[in-house]
Amino acid sequence: MMYLVNVTIIWFMFLLLYLLAFKDQKQFAFNRFYLLLSLVAGFVIPQLPFPNFFPAEVNRELYTSLWNQPPGELGIQNEQEAFYQDKYAFDFSFILWLFYIAGVMVVSYKLIREVVWIQKLKKSARRLDVSGRYVYATRKEHAPFSYFNRIYISDKDSWNQRQLEMILEHERAHILQKHWVDNVMVSLLGTLFWFHPLVWLYKKHIRINHEYQADEAAASGRIHEYGTLLLLPFSWMYRYHISNSFNSSPIKNRINMLTKVTSTKRFLKLTALIPLFAGSVVMAAQQGNEERVRKGNVITFRGNSFEWDPGVLKAKRPDWKQLNGIPANMS
Known part of the structure; x- marks a missing residue:
């Protein structure tokens, strides 16, 4: 913890x-x-x-007094009391583990469902070879996106040749800079740490930065024209979290970054x-x-080390091995 x-x-x-x-x-x-x-x-x-x-400071007098107390005053429960306490205690840690596993399963299901959906898109799409890259033209409405080394566009959208070139250049930038590696990493972390808001905040800013990098590459020498492209009403029905989507970052911020020095x-x-x-x-x-870390006869606690001699303790406590009827092993 x-x-x-x-x-x-x-x-x-x-x-x-x-x-x-x-x-x-x-x-x-x-x-x-x-x-x-x-x-x-x-x-x-x-x-x-x-x-x-x-x-941290440790009260050494307290530890000394504990060692010197009679065994009956140490508050050690007998074996029967300990058994019933363990048997009927409500185990909150078990409930928390169940809740955590349930969260992992839900996030994993969403991630797997997304991967399966992309594979279905691939099977029903027309494959094109554009400048040595596979481009899949699908029959569904979605934003252009890249997934590993492949680019997906929708047949439902209509661009002119110039617009299509800029979109493909944007997605190629994602592929060349291997943004999919980052996506896989943060997706796995998001699955294991689904409960942690900072992991999702990291994921958000990593993905936004991906879009800035791809915009910079695609807008080289044509900032105004590319900025106009970002404002066009494309089909933005579905966004893929494990991939890099053309519209996954606020448009206003992306246009501002294009002109920033x-x-x-x-x-x-x-x-x-x-x-x-x-x-x-x-x-x-x-x-x-x-x-509390024990190595031999040395116990370290809160940055302090205590060394003790079992022989001295035996001399002070002849009944040490039978505390309230519970066998105790000093070794």
């Missing part, structure tokens, strides 16, 4: 910096790298073996990554502070 909290905090910090500093900058390749790397970093950083810079301030904003990363590392170092 503590691991998930740390992952969430790190994701939140990286996303906050992205929204404040980079989202509106015309640096799409960097933004793609930043979003994917920070998404992975959220999983990795909490597992790194950093030292605990701020160990790269800011020279971005290098100064990049320096904000340094304290952000340092803060993430410090937080990750705190993971596991509540865990």
